[in-house]
Every structure is written in C-alpha cells, then in structure tokens.
Amino acid sequence: EAAVTQSPRNKVAVTGGKVTLSCNQTNNHNNMYWYRQDTGHGLRLIHYSYGAGSTEKGDIPDGYKASRPSQENFSLILELATPSQTSVYFCASGGPGQLYFGEGSKLTVL
Amino acid sequence: GQQVQQSPTSLVLQEGENAELQCNFSTSLNSMQWFYQRPGGSLVSVFYNPSGTKQSGRLTSTTVIKERRSSLHISSSQITDSGTYLCAMEPHMGYKLTFGTGTSLLVDP
Numbered sequence: 001e002a003a004v005t006q007s008p009r010n011k012v013a014v015t016g017g018k019v020t021l022s023c024n025q026t027n028n029h030n031n032m033y034w035y036r037q038d039t040g041h042g043l044r045l046i047h048y049s050y051g052a053g054s055t056e057k058g059d060i061p062d063g064y065k066a067s068r069p070s071q072e073n074f075s076l077i078l079e080l081a082t083p084s085q086t087s088v089y090f091c092a093s094g095g096p097g098q099l100y101f102g103e104g105s106k107l108t109v110l
Numbered sequence: 111g112q113q114v115q116q117s118p119t120s121l122v123l124q125e126g127e128n129a130e131l132q133c134n135f136s137t138s139l140n141s142m143q144w145f146y147q148r149p150g151g152s153l154v155s156v157f158y159n160p161s162g163t164k165q166s167g168r169l170t171s172t173t174v175i176k177e178r179r180s181s182l183h184i185s186s187s188q189i190t191d192s193g194t195y196l197c198a199m200e201p202h203m204g205y206k207l208t209f210g211t212g213t214s215l216l217v218d219p
Contacts, residue, residue, distance in 0.1 A: 035209075042114075042196060042211040043153075058206065090153070096141065096200060097158035099207070104152060 003027065006091050006102035013109050019078040021105050023091030031095050032074040034058070034066060036087040037104075043090065049074055081109045113137055114199055116210035123187045123217045131213045133197035135178040140200045142173055142180050143207065147194040156195070157182070187217045 004025045013019045025032065030051045035043040045058030047066035055066040063085060065077040074093075078085055086109045091102040115134045123129055133142070141160035145153040157164055157171040159180065164171050168187075173180040184191055194214050198207040 040211060043198075043207075043209040045206055045208075048206065059208075092153075097143070097155070099143070099155055101153040 004091055004093055004100050004102040006089075006105045009103065009105055011105065011107050013078075013081045013107065015082060015109060017081050017109075019081050019085075019107065019109075021076040021078075021089055021091075021107070023074045023076075023093075023102060024072050025074075025091075025093040025100070026072065027093050027100060028071065029093040029095070029100075030071070031093065032068065033092045033099075034064075034074070034076045035090045035092065036060070037090060038087050046076065046089075078107075081107075083109045085109050113208050114197060114210035116197055116213050118213060119211070120214040121216070123215070125187060125189055125217055125219050127187050127217075129184040129187055129215065131182040131184070131195055131197075131215075133180045133182075133210055135180075135199050137178075137199075137201065139175065139178065141175075142197060142199045144171055144180070144182050145196045145198065145209075147196060147212070149193055151193075153196065184215075187215075189217050189219055191215060192217045 007022050033048040034046045049068040067075045089105045117132045143158045144156040146156045147153045159171045159173045168185045170183040194212040196212040198209045
C-alpha cells in the first residue's frame with residue numbers, strides 16, 4: 001500500500017531557528033509535494049519535485065527551501081523560522097488520480 | 111483572487127440526510143479531484159474526476175469542465191462522513207493541484 005511518512009509530527013521552534021521537515025515515500029513516485037494548510041486558505045503549494053535532484057517553486061515558496069536527495073526523500077527547510085510559518089505541513093507523492101498524503105507535521109514557531 | 115471556490119463553507123446534517131457540495135473554478139482546468147480529510151488528519155482522494163459523473167457507494171461526483179464546476183453528492187449521510195471535503199483543480203500546464211478552502215461537514219446522530 002502506498003505510504004508517505006512525515007517527521008516530526010509535532011515541532012515547536014523558536015523564531016530565527018532552523019527547522020527541517022522530512023518526508024519519505026515508499027510508492028516509487030517521481031513527483032513529491034509540500035503543502036501548508038491554514039484556516040481560510042486551504043492547502044497551498046510550497047515546493048515540489050519531479051525526481052531526485054530536482055526542486056521547483058510552488059505558489060508560496062518565500063522563506064522555504066526544499067531538498068530531494070533521493071527518489072524516496074523530500075525535505076522542507078526553514079532556515080530562519082518566523083511565527084507566520086506556524087502551520088500544518090503536508091507532504092504528498094504521486095500524480096493525477098493517485099496523490100497520497102502524509103499525516104501532516106504541526107509546526108509552531110514561538 | 112481565489113481560483114477555487116467551495117460552498118458551503120460548513121454544513122450540519124442529521125444522519126440519513128443528503129448533501130450537495132459545490133466547487134467552482136475561475137480558470138480553465140484539465141481535471142479536478144475531491145479529497146476527504148478526517149478531523150485533525152490526513153487527506154484521502156475520494157474522486158479523480160476529469161469530467162462527467164462518477165459514483166462510489168453513497169458518493170457521486172459530477173464535473174462539467176466547460177462550466178468550470180464540480181459537485182459532490184453524499185446520500186444517506188452517516189456520522190463517519192463527518193470531516194472536511196476539499197476539491198482541487200489541475201491546471202492545463204503541469205500537475206500542480208490548486209485546492210479550495212474546503213467544506214466542513216458534521217453529521218449528527
């Protein structure tokens with residue numbers, strides 16, 4: 001069964017600190033995505049990747065970096081976390097008609 | 111502006127009632143999907159519906175690409191249907207889903 005695993009599931013960070021959210025998929029999908037979900041905004045695309053070594057900017061990339069070192073792993077990096085980045089982050093893998101989401105990572109930046 | 115408009119924002123039903131959720135798109139699209147998100151949880155694809163009508167159990171999705179709209183019909187609602195339903199559009203260029211803000215559904219016993 002398709003599986004997308006995120007870590008950590010919960011994170012509290014300080015303003016200015018570095019945060020790395022990790023995502024692992026066992027689906028052998030080329031495409032992977034990072035979204036954030038906020039009340040009133042739905043899910044918004046931050047970064048995505050078409051395969052190992054590639055990262056592309058989504059709709060709201062400012063303040064975020066992404067890394068895709070392998071087919072299975074896709075990380076979202078906040079170099080200097082700010083309170084406005086407090087949110088729930090979802091990783092997904094797949095394509096049309098077969099998009100699988102992780103359980104989400106709740107990030108609180110104080 | 112918002113490319114994907116969902117309505118209603120929230121809905122409360124008595125168990126057994128039917129529901130109709132709507133999604134309207136402001137730009138042309140290639141296809142669309144409906145997702146279900148359980149409270150505090152992840153998202154699961156309910157329908158991938160490029161066009162026409164699809165049914166799965168008590169759920170029916172109808173997409174009319176030319177009119178840039180899609181609907182999700184839930185018949186004989188159950189308590190376990192409670193959660194948030196999100197629609198998402200796939201634009202013509204590339205696979206980057208744009209999501210609506212969701213409809214929060216509560217089914218009471």
